[in-house]
Amino acid sequence: MKKASNWILSFALIASTSVLAAEPKLPAPIEALQKQGFELKGEFKAPGNLQGYAMQYQGQGTTVYLTPDKQHAIMGNLVDAAGKNLSDEQVEKWVYAPMAKEMWQKLEKNRWIAAGKADAPHIVYAFADPYCPYCTQFWQKAQPWLKSGKVQLRVLMVGMLRPDSAQKAAAIMMAKDPAKTLADYENSQGKMELAVPAAITPQITEALKSNLALMDELGGSATPSIYYLNKEGRLQQHQGLPDDEALQAIMGDKP
Numbered sequence: 648m649k650k651a652s653n654w655i656l657s658f659a660l661i662a663s664t665s666v667l668a669a670e671p672k673l674p675a676p677i678e679a680l681q682k683q684g685f686e687l688k689g690e691f692k693a694p695g696n697l698q699g700y701a702m703q704y705q706g707q708g709t710t711v712y713l714t715p716d717k718q719h720a721i722m723g724n725l726v727d728a729a730g731k732n733l734s735d736e737q738v739e740k741w742v743y744a745p746m747a748k749e750m751w752q753k754l755e756k757n758r759w760i761a762a763g764k765a766d767a768p769h770i771v772y773a774f775a776d777p778y779c780p781y782c783t784q785f786w787q788k789a790q791p792w793l794k795s796g797k798v799q800l801r802v803l804m805v806g807m808l809r810p811d812s813a814q815k816a817a818a819i820m821m822a823k824d825p826a827k828t829l830a831d832y833e834n835s836q837g838k839m840e841l842a843v844p845a846a847i848t849p850q851i852t853e854a855l856k857s858n859l860a861l862m863d864e865l866g867g868s869a870t871p872s873i874y875y876l877n878k879e880g881r882l883q884q885h886q887g888l889p890d891d892e893a894l895q896a897i898m899g900d901k902p
Contacts, residue, residue: 674713676720685709686745689741691726694733701741706866708742710734739881747882750865754874757861758854759801759826762786763793769899771800774862774872776783777815777837778808781888782871786833788894795902802829803858805870819848820854873897 672678673687677700679689685702693699694853698713700720701783712721718888735895754772771789792798804820816843822828832839847855862872866884873885875897895901 675768676713676715677809680720680722688881689737691737691741694727696752697725699725699737699830700873701737703742705729707748708738708739743881747876747880750874750882751876753861753864754801754803757803757858758820759803760829761799761801762789762826762830763789763799764796765799767793767796767799769798770801770875771798771897772803772874774803774805774867774870775814776805776808776870777819777832777841778812779870780837782889783833783836785871786871788889789898791902792898797902798898803862804855805859805862806855807859808870811843814843814847815841816855817851818843820851821848 672683677687680702685704687700688703689698689701691701693712696715698774700709700711700713702709709722710725710778712725713861714720726732734865747804759772773782773785773787786800788875789798789800793800804816806816806883819825819828819832821844822842832841865874867886869886871887873889875883877883883897885897
C-alpha cells in the first residue's frame, strides 16, 4: 500500500513538471516589458491577425500588439477604418474591471462607519479627517440622498491633517455608537467636543493605519477622497469637495 502511494505521488510530480514545462514561453518583447515593470493581465486575438496583450503599469492599462515576426511589439491603441478605438474594450476587460473589483473589495473589508440605510442601492465611500471642513460640507451635501434611502455613505476615518487627527478619529471610532457620534460631530460642523480616549486600542490603531494605507493605494491625496462605482461598474474617484455636477455624478439623480 505504501509503495502504491509513493508511485502515485511520483506520477503526480512528473505530470505537474510536464505541465509546467509545456507552458508556452512569452515572446521576447513581452518578457522585456515585464522586466520593465509591466504586468501581463490578458491575451487576446486582434483584427489583422494580430496577437494582443493587455498590460498594466503603475495602475494604468495599455495594449501591446505583437508583430508577425514575434520580435517586435507596438504599444498603444488599435483603431478600425471608422476610427473606433478597439483597445479600450480589452483594457477595460483585463485591467480596469478586475482592478475595480479588487479595490472595491478592499474598501468593503476596511473599517468604515455607515450613514444611510443598509439596503440603499448605491454605496459611496469617503476617506475623512476630523479636521477636514470639506468633509463636513460633503456630509451636509450628501444628506438628501442618505435620508431618501438612495445612498449609503461609508466613511473611513483617517488621521492626517493635524498631529491629533488620529486621536479625534479614534474618539469617533471607539464611541459607543460610532455612527451617531460621527453624525453629531459633522452636524455640529466639527465643533462638538469629542471624548478623546487616553489610549487608542490596537484594533483602532491598526484600522486607522490600514485606512490611510488604502487611501494612498487608491491614489487619494486629499480629504474627502470619494470612491463609487459608475453605471458600468467601474471604480470612480473624486478628490476634495465635489461641486453640484460632480455630486450628482457621485450620488445619482437628486431625490
